[in-house]
Amino acid sequence: MLERVEVGDQSIGNYEPAVGQKVVEELRALASPLRDARVLHLNATPYGGGVAEILRSQVPLLQDLGLEAEWRIITGDQEFFEVTKDLHNGLQGAEGRFTDRHPEAYLEQSRRNAELLEAEYDLVVAHDPQPLALVAFHGRGEARWVWRCHIDTSRAAPDAWDFVRPYLADYDAVVFTLGGFAPPDLEGRRVEVIPPSIDPVSPKNMDLAPAMARRILEWIGVDTDRPLVTQVSRFDPWKDPLGVVEAYRMARDEVDDLQLCLVGSMALDDPEGWDVYREVKDETRDDGGIQLFTNLTGVGNLEVNAFQRLSNVIVQKSIREGFGLVVSESLWKGTPVVAGRAGGIPLQMPEEGEEFLVDSVAQCVEGIVTLLRDPERAATIGAAGRKRVRERFLLPRLIADELRLYASLLRVGDEARGPSLAGLAGEERDPVCGMRLDPREAVEAPHGGETFRFCSETCRDRFLEDPERYESTG
Ligand code: UDP
Numbered sequence: 001m002l003e004r005v006e007v008g009d010q011s012i013g014n015y016e017p018a019v020g021q022k023v024v025e026e027l028r029a030l031a032s033p034l035r036d037a038r039v040l041h042l043n044a045t046p047y048g049g050g051v052a053e054i055l056r057s058q059v060p061l062l063q064d065l066g067l068e069a070e071w072r073i074i075t076g077d078q079e080f081f082e083v084t085k086d087l088h089n090g091l092q093g094a095e096g097r098f099t100d101r102h103p104e105a106y107l108e109q110s111r112r113n114a115e116l117l118e119a120e121y122d123l124v125v126a127h128d129p130q131p132l133a134l135v136a137f138h139g140r141g142e143a144r145w146v147w148r149c150h151i152d153t154s155r156a157a158p159d160a161w162d163f164v165r166p167y168l169a170d171y172d173a174v175v176f177t178l179g180g181f182a183p184p185d186l187e188g189r190r191v192e193v194i195p196p197s198i199d200p201v202s203p204k205n206m207d208l209a210p211a212m213a214r215r216i217l218e219w220i221g222v223d224t225d226r227p228l229v230t231q232v233s234r235f236d237p238w239k240d241p242l243g244v245v246e247a248y249r250m251a252r253d254e255v256d257d258l259q260l261c262l263v264g265s266m267a268l269d270d271p272e273g274w275d276v277y278r279e280v281k282d283e284t285r286d287d288g289g290i291q292l293f294t295n296l297t298g299v300g301n302l303e304v305n306a307f308q309r310l311s312n313v314i315v316q317k318s319i320r321e322g323f324g325l326v327v328s329e330s331l332w333k334g335t336p337v338v339a340g341r342a343g344g345i346p347l348q349m350p351e352e353g354e355e356f357l358v359d360s361v362a363q364c365v366e367g368i369v370t371l372l373r374d375p376e377r378a379a380t381i382g383a384a385g386r387k388r389v390r391e392r393f394l395l396p397r398l399i400a401d402e403l404r405l406y407a408s409l410l411r412v413g414d415e416a417r418g419p420s421l422a423g424l425a426g427e428e429r430d431p432v433c434g435m436r437l438d439p440r441e442a443v444e445a446p447h448g449g450e451t452f453r454f455c456s457e458t459c460r461d462r463f464l465e466d467p468e469r470y471e472s473t474g
Contacts, residue, residue, distance in 0.1 A: 227257060229368055
């Protein structure tokens with residue numbers, strides 16, 4: 001059998017303080033027709049990266065809501081993960097990464113993993129490209145199959161997308177993180193948009209008293225009396241850690257005593273991580289202002305919580321990005337973020353912080369210095385960010401979206417349920433960010449003889465810049 005990830009017990013009632021009693025009651029009502037539904041989430045790593053982060057919180061809550069939810073991981077050797085990393089990079093738009101790849105190792109391992117999938121399920125959700133081909137070897141059986149793609153594939157390199165597309169024929173639905181992430185040629189497929197979320201009561205995001213946070217950072221060697229800039233990310237070229245180092249060195253010329261921490265986790269399915277780590281280590285070895293930390297040396301959820309809470313500025317200088325959960329994690333703690341204008345990052349940034357979306361090292365430096373010199377402004381952006389995350393990117397909203405999708409695929413419950421407090425896929429929603437729309441507050445724009453509706457002017461403007469990009473999810 002594929003290895004099961006143990007997740008512990010959680011109670012949906014614990015989320016009432018963050019999202020209110022009504023939302024929790026609604027989740028229970030949505031889950032009730034799905035009682036005992038056997039739902040399997042499949043991915044390739046139990047830690048490191050956003051997918052593992054979400055499943056770790058989501059699966060125990062699905063269990064608490066009465067579903068027979070499980071999380072299992074597929075296995076692979078070095079060659080398998082090299083293929084899937086090239087596929088991942090190709091899907092994110094890196095040209096030529098997949099062309100010369102021989103996918104035999106990937107297919108052979110997919111066949112082996114399929115043999116290990118023994119139990120019966122009502123619904124299987126495969127996350128990202130690693131488990132994608134398993135269904136082709138296993139067969140659909142009695143289950144409904146969902147491919148949950150966390151990558152922005154809208155500009156996928158043709159070689160990578162041509163490899164992926166035939167496998168989608170076996171899936172009942174494809175779910176993307178944001179409206180603009182779907183490639184244009186998905187006609188005939190059911191496409192849903194479900195934005196990710198963070199868990200407000202997990203050790204990474206729960207409240208942490210300032211004294212405790214300070215103690216945690218001092219324990220690992222951070223000087224909490226000096227100004228601190230941090231990036232929390234896998235060591236991945238798309239997250240541009242060397243660009244962060246360059247920006248920090250320029251910012252340091254203007255802000256005395258500034259220190260930089262790069263906090264990175266190594267994921268099982270990311271063989272590139274060590275190469276990038278070594279490159280960054282070599283570049284920063286003799287620089288007393290910079291420290292590197294990883295999960296392998298004991299920097300885990302609580303430490304990340306403390307970094308995101310106590311840093312004066314969090315940087316996420318991504319060049320390409322899926323959603324970028326770390327942005328919501330930091331804003332939830334009231335900490336301002338300077339971040340690359342990539343993937344889902346702009347949709348997480350509150351209006352007050354839009355100026356701190358950056359496209360270059362120079363802009364990143366300017367953002368860091370501006371926020372360090374103006375703590376009041378930093379606090380305003382942090383507060384607006386926390387509000388935005390509370391309204392859009394907390395776990396109960398994600399679970400509501402997923403429950404609605406499961407019910408619809410399994411044809412149970414009341415699909416015609418009225419507008420939801422939690423915001424659900426299947427209702428009228430913004431084609432850009434995937435959020436539920438309140439018709440009274442929606443912003444409209446005409447296009448191609450139709451009227452499109454949006455949650456905000458930001459989403460409308462994004463749509464109008466490139467409408468075709470959003471039409472498969474509109
Ligand atoms: N993360 C962590 N420790 C680290 C670096 C990252 O726990 O040292 C977590 C981070 O807090 C976030 C996730 O990994 O929850 C990264 O998700 P994101 O969507 O930002 O990026 P991805 O890695 O999925 O591309």
